[in-house]
Amino acid sequence: MDLKKQYITRQRRALLAFLSQRPEQLFSAEELMLALGQQGENVGLATVYRNLDKMVSQDMLARIIPSDGSGAKYEYLETRALPDSHYHMVCEECGRILHINCSRLAQLADHIESDHDFVLDSRRTILYGRCRQCAKKPQ
C-alpha cells in the first residue's frame, strides 16, 4: 500500500507544510481547509479528508477522536521513528489536550506486551480523565 505511486500535489504539499509547522497542535478537517484558504491555498474539503486519511495510514499524522463526538482531529507526528514517544491526555470536562512523555508509560507498555499479549500503540491511545483545574471542581 505504500508501494503505490503517489503524486506530490500542490494541495498535499500545502497540507503537510501547514501541519508540520505546527507539531502537537490538533486541527479538524474543516479547520485545515479554512486555514489553507486564508493562506491563498484553496483546497476542497474532500481533498483534505482524502489526504489526511493517507497521511494517517502512512503514520505521518495521528488521528485523535474526542469522546464528545465532535469529529476527528489531526496532529503532525515529528517522531516517526520513536514508537513510544508520547501519549495524549484529554480532559473530559474542558477538552484540553495534554501530552505526557513518561518512562512509567513505556514500562506499562512493556508489561502489557509481555504479560497480556497486546502491543500498545501510543499514537492512537488517548488517556481520558480530568486535568488539574477540572479535577478540583466539584462534580
Added chain:
Amino acid sequence: MDLKKQYITRQRRALLAFLSQRPEQLFSAEELMLALGQQGENVGLATVYRNLDKMVSQDMLARIIPSDGSGAKYEYLETRALPDSHYHMVCEECGRILHINCSRLAQLADHIESDHDFVLDSRRTILYGRCRQCAKKPQ
C-alpha cells in the same frame, strides 16, 4: 442532575435489562433497537439514544468510541462502585475488544494523578494496539 424525577418506562426497563444481562458486550444504538424489536419490545431509535445518554451520565453504561469512526458503542458496567475496575484494549487490525484488569494500570493511574496532575478515567480510556494474533502477522 441525578435529583431530577425520572420515570421507569417500558423502554428504559427493556434497554437496561438487555444490557445488564450482557456485561462486557458492546452494542451500537441501532443494534440495541433491533435486538429489542426482535424481543417484541419496539423502541424508537431516538428513545434508545436518549436513554443511553442518561445511563452513561449516571455511570450505568460506558460509551466506547472506536477509532475507525464507526459510531459509539455501549456496555453495561456492573462494577459501578469500583472506579479502576478495568480498561478496554481495542485491536486496530481485527477490531477485537479485550478487557484488562491489572494492578499495574491502577499503579500507573496513581502515578499520573500524583505526578502529572491528571485523574484518569478508566471507563472512557481505550488502549489501542494489536492483539496477540494480529501482532504476529507481518505489517
Added chain:
DNA sequence: TTGCGTGCAAAGGTTTTGCATGGCA
C-alpha cells in the same frame, strides 16, 4: 393531573463517494 418520556420525521454535523476534469511524473 402533572410533566417527563416517547415516536416520528426533520434537521444537524461529519465524512464518504461518483464522476468529470485537472495535473504530476
Added chain:
DNA sequence: TGCCATGCAAAACCTTTGCACGCAA
C-alpha cells in the same frame, strides 16, 4: 501520455431536536 488527484455536489452515516401525544407516578 497514463493515471492518480481534485473539486463539486450528492449521498451516506450517526446523532440530535421539535412537536404532539402517551403514560408513569
